[in-house]
Amino acid sequence: MHLEELFEKREKGQLELIAALMNASAEASLKEILLETDLSRSTLLKYIEELNLLAEEENFALNIHLNNDHVSLQMGHQVTKEDLIQLLLPFSVKIKILHYLYQKDEFTVQKLAQVLTISEATLHRQLAALNTSLAEFGLSIKNGRLRGEEHQIRYFYYQLYWLTIPKKEMAQEFSLQQFQGMIEAIKQFWAMDMSTTNQYKLALWFSITKQRIGLKHKEFKRIKQLMQPYSNHRFFQQVRQQMLRYLSRYALEVEEEETMCQFIFITTMSILSPHVMERKLGYGGPVSHATTKGLKFIRAIVPLGENLNEQALYTLNQMLGQLYFFKGALIDRSYSLESDLALIGNAMALEHADLAQEMIEEVMKDIYLSKIGQLGDLLNKSRWRIMEVLSFVIYQNPQQFQIGVALAGSETKCLPVLTVLRQQLEVNRLVTLEWWDSSQSFDFVISNVYNESYPVPYYYLKGAPNAFDIQQLEEIINEHLTLPQ
Structure with missing residues (x-):
């Protein structure tokens, strides 16, 4: 499911307009943008006017300039993807419905129509459209309730809030x-550190768990089937005991399936x-077997004498785990834009992109015994991530970089982005990029860690490196280089 599906026609068109401008040249022609967005001239001009007015009213750092049939986008350096979503979120009836169901669990058409101040006929149309989008998750809204497997419902809400709530606002x-104690207990139990981003991810999941743990009529049939190979798994038993202790504070009786969800x-x-x-890999199970098969694909492009990087194996295992336990994905435009894919693929000179698709197809058919068609957009997401793993395997010898680069996610996810930035921006011998380190001195920081700020000027990437980001960063770098010493 594309996130834009949850917005109204106007807001969806405005998001597509912004995405088109971010991936266009510094000043694109109006004709180019019309072709990219498939909007009429009058509609496009109306959307530009309304967006600029909304940004001005909300004191939001965004402006679209139209000059002699050329269009350009200006956006604040600290604006994030979630900020853009939040700007248009109040107009989304579908997201309001989903949020109401998250809070109330059930509704009557009359009551919900009153809350949303829309007609019952409009509500029925919105529910029908929502059900079409939710189908890839195995979910539907029927008889006043969101129905489907419980782990799929939580998985959907986790993605929805992770993509739409700015990280700087999520804690509040x-x-x-309230979940910090549990997070610290997990860190101590497994003797590991945990990044701020992962703590936010875990706390959000616990918040959703707390919201739904006391509900009746939860469906656990599918997760019990999926967990059968892990029922006597020592690793699962360790997680189970820890989660039972934690979840007991929110329910007098904790269902066994709740520990499976965690x-x-x-x-x-x-x-x-x-x-x-x-x-965990040493204890076997379908995901472990799938990881082994995935490694055979990787060995096709890596000499037998070379050791595989631990991070590559880890990322591969995590993605194959999602393919086993979940279906569907809520994704932003990054995964669907061919220009994004081409930018990463060309920059990494990835000659084996088809291996990602082949790997997924064989794992689904031979190990998970499932049809690839049921994955929905999780197929696009997983193919993208496995391509990143393959890119990382090929280019795992890092260069020395300049300018502080702070990226969220695993090394396999960050390296392609870092490589693109270096190839696009390191055009002057005075300019280099290197990983952000708070103990070192930097003049500038490029980041996609949206809940962090830095002691020097910084710029938030708006997604995968795109033409808009590169153009903005080139201007900043050129301005910095021309400053008097």
Whole structure:
């Protein structure tokens, strides 16, 4: 499911307009943008006017300039993707419905229509459209309730809030501080550190768990089937005991399936560290078998004498774990834009992109015994991530970089982005890029860690490196180089 599907026609078009401008040249022609967005001239001009007015009213750092049939985008350096979503979020009836169901669990058409101040006919149309989008998750809204497998419902809400709530607001929005004790207990139990981003991810999942743990009529049939190979798994038993102690504070009787929900999240969403997950691989199970098969594909492009990087194995295992336990994905445009894919692929000179698709197809058919068609957009997401693993395997010898670069995610996810930035920006011998380190001195920071600020000027990437980001960064670098010493 593309995130834009949850917005109204106007807001969806405005998001597509912004995305088109971010991936266009510094000043694109109006004709180019019309072709990219498939909007009429009058509609495009109306959207530009309304966006500029909304940004001005909300004191939001965004402006679209139209000059002699050329269009350019200006956006604040600290604006994030979530900020853009939040600007248009109040107009989304579908997201309001989903949020109401998250809080109330059930509704009547009359009551919900009153809350949303829309007609019942409009509500029925919105529900029908939502059900079409939710189908890839195996979910539907029927008889006043969101129905489907419980782990899929939580997985969907986790993605929805992770993509739409700015990280700088998430702690307050979901009272994440209340879960800090549990997070510290997990860190101590597994003897590992945990990044701020992962602590936010885990706290958000615990918040969703707390919201739903006391509900009746939860469906656990599918997760029990998926967990059968792990029922006597020593690693699962360790997680189970820890989670039973934690969840008992929120319910007098904790269903066994609740511990399963926690297990599949912390073992597939890059929460536990590579050295912890390495122990899990030794206990077998479908995901372990799939990882072994994935390694055979990687060995096709890596000489037998070379050791595989631990991070590559870890990322591969996490993605294959998601393919086993979940279906569907809520994704932003980064995964669907061919220009993004071409930018990463060309920059990494990836000659084996088809291996990612082949790997997924064989794992689904031979090990998971499932049809690839049921994955929905999780197929696009997983193919992208496995391409990143393959890119990393080929280019795992890092160069020396300049300018502080702070990127969220695993090394396999960050290296392609870092490589693109270096190839696009390191055009002057005075300019280099290197990993951000708070103990070192930098003149500038490029970051996608949206909940962090820095003691020097910084710029937030708006997504995968795109033409807009590169153009903005080139201007900043050129301005810096021309400053008097």
